[in-house]
Amino acid sequence: MKVLFSKTVYFLIISVALLGIINSTAALLLGFVYTLIFNNPFKAYSHKAIHYFLKISVVGLGFGMFIKETFETSKEGLNLTIYSIFLTVALGSLLTRVLKLDLKLGHLITSGTAICGGSAIAAISPVIRARSETISIALGIVFLLNSIALFVFPAVGHFLKLTQEQFGLWCAVAIHDTSSVVGAALGYGDEALRIATTVKLSRTLWIIPLSIVSMFLFKTKREKINIPYFIVLFIGAIIINSCHILPEPATHFIVLMAKRLLIITLFIVGSTISMKDLKSTGIKPIILALTVWIFISIFSLLYILN
Template sequence: MDRTRPVPGRKFLDMQFSAREIIFIIIAVLCCTNLISAPVALLLGLLVAQLVGHPWLHLNHKVTHWLLQISVVGLGFGMNAHAAIEAGRAGFGITVVSIVATLGIGLLLGRWMRIDKKTACLIATGTAICGGSAIAAVAPAIDAKDKQISVALGTVFILNAVALFIFPVTGHLLGLSQMQFGTWAAIAIHDTSSVVGAGSRYGPQALEVATTVKLARALWIIPVSIIASFAFRKKGQKIQIPWFIGLFILAMLGNTFIPAVQTFSPYATIIAKAGLTLTLFLIGSGLSRDVLRSVGIRPMVQGLITWASIAAATLWFIYYFV
């Protein structure tokens, strides 16, 4: 027998993981179980980022990007099209007003605080529509530099993490219905991941409303990107269309009208929720000390005031009129 011949799988078995990598893998696996909730996963990610660091940070953005989209599509298998249409119709008017108001407040604050125009635009867009996804779509349209993108992403992700914890608590204190909370979360929380995380923590109807309204809101990435490209005189740039929203709609329609799809829908939903929890852990673990330091005071203040203004205004409207 030739002992020099490589054994299939031997290379993998001979791999040695560092303590940091082992800790990261263990927590990531636990996030795929029912033992860790979405907010706890995000908190664990933040702790890992500060204490031991992300061992594969260079891959984090791409992995979270795809994992979030796949998870959102999976959540579509747990939703009913009739209820989603009703929720989307109810939230359309307030969605339009809130997007325009948030963009206006954010841009005016950026100008008043003398923040770089492109950075201010990215922060306002991320707060108005859907966090990191909106920033990633608008950045090439305005030819933003890496530093401007990282500052905007850092600002939005930090505030997004805070929102995931305080929104459910606020909703319970005010006695918001699941319909009210789902609408508020979809409008006032930045990223889709945290919107879904907060909605699932509040209740099943809140999750359905929050996801539907948020994904409808995400479609505004397209017109806002086009307007931004003209505003910054950058014509002909490609716009990143959120195609996963179409797959989400197909999954929802299949779950509503096709009995064969309904048989495996519960399993797809369970897997999707586990993927979402893992996504939040990865997002938290990507907020390294360098990212936190790069944000700076003024962009953070701009993001905080813009976010607090729209969150308070929409909460008041939803509490009294929805």
């Protein structure tokens, strides 16, 4: 009976999110509170759902963008992307050795912070042959910081009176996962969301060179590199919208549904956060992740403001 009730509440929250009644921050918080009360009955499927829902949502958002604007936005964020990735990887590698952390764990946390959180960790972990326990710890820490970012970044953005352009760029660089980037930007404004999504996805392509570098660092040259193919679909959606192939009401509806699916995704992300898993990680990996994250957040913010 209790299991049936918990499942009913779960789908009720998803229905509310689909109707657009709650925002991204509330969805994440509801997910976390839900799993504390009921213990997520769908935990085994949650990470796969996040994986697919996020990609579908991002492709859907492409139907609200245009080629010229997207190209200009990607170009504007290129220098900051290059600087931030190189500095983050360098600092993370140094701190991993100073803290005497497992090199593969340190590399996964650093890679997740430098590029795109869980996606980077998922792509690089098979390349360096990381153990499942190491992957779980890295993912747990990144999910925790993503959750914090959803609350902190919009508050800081409003306090500093950042424009939508500034906030979108800052989110794309300083927040780990694409889901949290678009979640934070979603409530800040449509322009912030467009810029955050575009810059974050162009940043995601850096998974490929980082994976190649990782092969040489850990001497695993025959491993397969996971390429984020959904970015091609995202670009295809932008081209379709730019050529006005679909009527405007149709593209508006697709974008609206994509935004609501993102809110559902954030609820599922919240429902996967486990206090037990976080307690078992130890303090050193959290120190590494926090230090690198705070550094890249401050560096990117100062770069954007100046």
